Every structure is written in structure tokens, then in C-alpha cells.
Amino acid sequence: MPSPFPGMDPYLEGELWGSFHAQYVSEIARQLAPRLRPRYIAFMEKRFVTFDPAADDAVSVSTSGDERQWIIPDVSVVQGTSIGSGGGSLATAAPLRVETLMPGQVPQHWVEIRDTAKRRLVTVIEVLCPANKSGEGRKEYLERRRKVLTSTAHLLEIDLLRRGHRPPMREKLPDRPYFVFLSRAGCRPVTDVWPVRLDESLPLIPVPLTPPDLDVALDLQACFASVYDHLGFDLAVNYSRPAEVRLLKADQEWAARIINQKPTPESTK
Numbered sequence: 001m002p003s004p005f006p007g008m009d010p011y012l013e014g015e016l017w018g019s020f021h022a023q024y025v026s027e028i029a030r031q032l033a034p035r036l037r038p039r040y041i042a043f044m045e046k047r048f049v050t051f052d053p054a055a056d057d058a059v060s061v062s063t064s065g066d067e068r069q070w071i072i073p074d075v076s077v078v079q080g081t082s083i084g085s086g087g088g089s090l091a092t093a094a095p096l097r098v099e100t101l102m103p104g105q106v107p108q109h110w111v112e113i114r115d116t117a118k119r120r121l122v123t124v125i126e127v128l129c130p131a132n133k134s135g136e137g138r139k140e141y142l143e144r145r146r147k148v149l150t151s152t153a154h155l156l157e158i159d160l161l162r163r164g165h166r167p168p169m170r171e172k173l174p175d176r177p178y179f180v181f182l183s184r185a186g187c188r189p190v191t192d193v194w195p196v197r198l199d200e201s202l203p204l205i206p207v208p209l210t211p212p213d214l215d216v217a218l219d220l221q222a223c224f225a226s227v228y229d230h231l232g233f234d235l236a237v238n239y240s241r242p243a244e245v246r247l248l249k250a251d252q253e254w255a256a257r258i259i260n261q262k263p264t265p266e267s268t269k
Helices: 016-034 135-149 220-230 248-262
Strands: 042-052 059-062 068-071 105-115 122-125 154-159 177-183 192-196 203-209 216-219
Touching: 016 042, 016 105, 016 122, 016 216, 016 220, 042 135, 135 154, 154 203, 177 203, 203 220, 216 220
Parallel strands: 122 154
Antiparallel strands: 042 105, 059 068, 105 122, 154 177, 177 192, 203 216
């Protein structure tokens, strides 16, 4: 069954993002491949990036069941010892045992378009993940981004996450939950930007190649629908609870109306 939302599904921005991200990048490469033949090929690549959950003021932690909330850690509520007030007497209470937030390496996938003659890099397509948008992972990403921006390759960045920092722009971006950025090698520093609202479809965007070859079209919404439907994300998402990455009140009310209109499997038989 399709997602109840007309574009990006905000319920995929939490725990399910890792699975969705990998499949979405793969689908982008799959849909581009026939449009690129025979002069270009799209490779799905993989790297490991640093993710430190303690780098942000707000971090994701488990609560009851499978529900997750975004909270601000408060170290003041944890006390390990109790010290007596009289001459040399020391009473030590049993310490609390809790798990600290540990940095680690998480996988990230992206697409590289190369020419088939010499395997030269033509276009990089990045679908941003949480590690790209905060802490040490963001520093790593910005360094990779800098290398692409100072090369002859085009850069397409797809940001379907509301939390974290956007790719840096000289001018203030509009207040939108999602963005697509296209930096053409011959037009820098000017960047084409597609702001995307919650209530609209993901855009059909051009993917630039090497002149004089024309751009090829990439339908981001078609990629999304293919991944969501074929992998059965409707069975994985619990729409009866608030989204893990919370929506603004007005957006929550809108999302609730959309979800309540979603057909059930029984109603489609």
C-alpha cells in the first residue's frame, strides 16, 4: 500500500531511516540507469561516516516499548554516591548503571554517475543522512562536499530530514521541511534549490551530465513510491503514534487528517 502522505513521509525520518535511505539511493541509481545508457553509468557507492549521538543538544533515546522521543539529556538527575556530613564517615550508595552515548561508524550510500569511456566522475548524488547534518559526521561531509564543489563534477544533494543543519548557503533558505540542491559545475557558486512542503510531492529534477549531453530527468517521488510500496514500509510504520521526529502542532493536525483518510488493507479488497 502507498504512503498516506503526498510526498516525503515524515514517519520515515526516525528509526526506519537507515533502511529507507539505502533502498532509496539504490532506486535512484536503478531509475537513472536506462536513461544514462550508453554513455554513462550510475554506481551506488558506500562509505562509513562518523555519527556521535551526543553531538546534538537533542538526542534520540528509547522509551517504553518501541516508542522513541527526542529529549535533552540532564546529567543533574544522576547521583552516584552519598557523602556523610560527620567526621570521616563515608556512606557509598550503589551507583546507577546506564549506557552512555557512544560515537560510531554508520553506513551511508550515494550515487556516482561516470562516463563509460574513461570512468570520469560526472555527477555525485547525495541523499543526506543524520550523520551528515551534525557533529563530526557533518565536518566529514562538508570536507567531501568541498572536494566535489572544487572539481568538475556536478553535485546533487537531497535532504529529506527535518533535523540537523542544511548544506551551507550564502542566503537564508525558506522555512521548508525538505530541500533538493543542485550545484552545476559550470554555474558555481549559484545553486538551484527546490524547497519542498509536507503537503506536496517530491520534485522531478534534472540530473546534469557532460556538455553537450542534455540533462536526464529524475522523479524523486516515483523513487520514493517504488521503495515504500515494494518493501512494504506501510507494515513497518506505526501511524497510530506521533512521528519519532516530532511535527509542529499544525503539521501534526494535518498529518492526523491524512493518516485517518488512509485506506486499510481490508478496504482495498
